[in-house]
Amino acid sequence: MPDDHRTVSVTSAGLSATEDRRLRQRRYAITQVVRIVCFLLAVMLPVPMWARLLLILAAFTLPWIGVITANAGPMVHKPRTTAAVAPVVRAPVALDPSRVIDQD
Numbered sequence: 001m002p003d004d005h006r007t008v009s010v011t012s013a014g015l016s017a018t019e020d021r022r023l024r025q026r027r028y029a030i031t032q033v034v035r036i037v038c039f040l041l042a043v044m045l046p047v048p049m050w051a052r053l054l055l056i057l058a059a060f061t062l063p064w065i066g067v068i069t070a071n072a073g074p075m076v077h078k079p080r081t082t083a084a085v086a087p088v089v090r091a092p093v094a095l096d097p098s099r100v101i102d103q104d
Contacts, residue, residue, distance in 0.1 A: 024070045031066030035059050 015023065035058070041047075042055035 024072075028066045028070040031062050031069070035062035035066070038062065 038055045039059040042052045042059065045052075047055075
């Protein structure tokens, strides 16, 4: 048996299964709403034929995209870095072994 005891810090842990499922369901629902809007715009708007065909193509393509993204698995979140916060660099502290800090 390999001795693999890697720990995961709280900041690098992924989403829980419930949160991940909720996120994927929301993404799928948004995709379907956009699909319905594309179809309704294609039917109701007086637009040129190329625009109508583009909207209908989007309405037929979005369900496939929605299913693919919903079944893609858990999201991998990368830590964000920003230029506004500089990383803290701490200099090593040298302690004098003869110095007593707490004497009782």
